[in-house]
Amino acid sequence: MRAWRLHAVGSIDNLRLDEVAEPACGPDDVLIRVRAIGLNSSELQLINGEWEGYHHGRTLPMAPGIEAAGEVIAVGERVADRAVGDRVTVHYWWSCGVCDQCLDGWENTCLQRRQFGRTVDGAYQEVARVPAQFAIPLADPVSFEAAAALSTAAATAWHMLIRHAALRAGEWVLITGASSGIGVAGVQVARLAGARVIGTAGSPEKLRRLRELGVQHVIDHREEPDFTRHVLAITGGRGVDVVYDVPGAATIPPALLTLRPRGRLVLGGYMSGKTASLDLIAGIAKEWRIYGSATWTRPELRHILDLTAQGALTPVIDSVFPFEALPEGLRKMERRDVVGKIVVTA
Ligand SMILES: [Zn+2]
The missing domain is CATH 3.90.180.10 (Medium-chain alcohol dehydrogenases, catalytic domain)
Structure with a gap:
């Protein structure tokens, strides 16, 4: 499979389209064939090295990207509530579920969190491994592009x-x-x-x-x-x-x-x-x-997706780039030549 991986912080030019092995599916994971990626300014900060330690000591190369939607292509042996073929979007903030913050209903300030596209490989790849509980199902009316354009921004x-x-x-x-x-x-x-x-x-x-x-x-x-x-x-x-x-x-x-x-x-x-x-x-x-205000919680994301399925929220998509041209989308965002979201389809 292919992945846009960052080989050194400092510039969009340091992203390379690499051929890499598909990730193995752990017992509590799903593998997602990524179909749409939403680009986010926090990714530019990571790529440009504007936030030291932003990738949390993650060794490079890595695939950035916090926002992806796609279909489940493999399910871990302990996963009961996701199936191959499910359409999902990724909740990128992988909270622990057991700390004081999580138990208080504020998983967004969980101190034990892992982060898709920051501490682990993220959205800029054709296949992503995600713990099943963070693969949020999409109702039929919500397209992959809509989910990738709305999930982070609207939540x-x-x-x-x-x-x-x-x-x-x-x-x-x-x-x-x-x-x-x-x-x-x-x-x-x-x-x-x-x-x-x-x-x-x-x-x-x-x-x-x-x-x-x-x-x-x-x-x-x-x-x-x-x-x-x-x-x-x-x-x-x-x-x-x-x-x-x-x-x-x-x-x-x-x-x-x-x-x-x-x-x-x-x-x-x-x-x-x-x-x-x-x-x-x-x-x-x-x-x-x-x-x-730091990110959002899964109930809030589900609410946003419900509103989208009902037609109450419609994504504002500035432009769509093919996977091969992902860096062009980042450059457009860097120029601030954008109203709404830039989406990459894979
Ligand atoms: Zn926690």
Whole structure:
């Protein structure tokens, strides 16, 4: 089988399409013939070496990629609830199931976790080995491409907006970096929840696409990097109830100043930088609520897949690349020339 493997961190050019042996199926595993791969910015960070230790000491070469959907082609001897031919998507965060975090219902902060595409070979290969409990079945209406485009983005958005921010109908949400895969999913989940959405993005074309997706007010952050006053004007001076932040350092300071008293900011990314300064006086006076948000849980992913099967959520796919051209998809994402998700079919 073929696998795109990273031979050294530092550049997309260090990915090579290697011929490798198919993985052996352990007793609790399934083997998945990967049919669709969703590309994620965290993979670019791993490949470019921007997060030291990100592959957790994993020796290279390795196959990155956290998001894959496909069909089960082999089942381990102890697996009773998956069968050859099942259509599945991979939940990449392999929690232990027995630690305090897992037992409290927060498998996303499990400290014993393994990670598909980080600590073990991931989505960028034709056949992947996955513990059966992390191969989540797909209902028939959900295509492999849809699953690969929605699983990480929409489940992340759900965890941020619904589980942490407890977003309610009629509330105002500011989504910074709204045209990214995670940003667009945030727009979709916020609209499903009945919220009113203000989105920032970096080009007229991206703003046009966001309007089509139901964003009521769009702001070009290249023209207005300090968008606080603009957001306050849109909300009649009241401020937003929730900020869903994707870029990180560049957008958090102005975004915090758009919050109404007791408004909630959810931290979702750090592509623009890993440290940000806070106006502590404003934060204390307005009783800001700030949530970190790390991935999602399997019940949340199943809920996202149910909504997709019902037609309530439709993936926004920017472009589709064949397996052989996977690095081209990564380069497109690196150029930020994207609205929604880039999918690779295998
Ligand atoms: Zn655990």
